[in-house]
Amino acid sequence: ILYFIPFLYMFAAAVKLAGRKDRAENPHAVLVPGGKAGVWIASGLGFVVTLLSIAVSLYPPGDSANRGAFLIKVVGWTTGSLALGLILYFRGARAKSHEAQ
Structure with missing residues (x-):
């Protein structure tokens, strides 16, 4: 579970950083196809899958x-x-x- 928590922060940060004004001009920025909607979809999907991974890890063998x-x-x-x-x-x-x- 501890390994999954940083991924939750990263997916949330991707959504936050997608709203920056200098995003398109920054040569080091990685632009996600689809613009802000693409970022929301990719980050949201990653966040949900990570939460599901945490939930599955709580089930005993x-x-x-x-x-x-x-x-x-x-x-x-x-x-x-x-x-x-x-x-x-x-x-x-x-x-x-x-x-x-």
């Missing part, structure tokens, strides 16, 4: 003895890993802001 424990482990480790990442990020941001003062 068929030979799993304890399906509840499987779900608790997957959700628990995912939540714990995200929480640890956020804690480290905000501690670093706070330390950086104190250095700037």
Whole structure:
């Protein structure tokens, strides 16, 4: 699940960046065929498929003895890993802001 979360951000960012005024003039920009509608379709499809992948990963394998424990482990480790990442990020941001003062 942790590997899929950045893809959700990337698909959302593609929609946001498609609205930039300098999109067509930027030589490094990758233009999606179909303009903004093409970006919405491609990003929306990618976002939905990624969400479905996350949902499928929550289902235990068929030979799993304890399906509840499987779900608790997957959700628990995912939540714990995200929480640890956020804690480290905000501690670093706070330390950086104190250095700037």
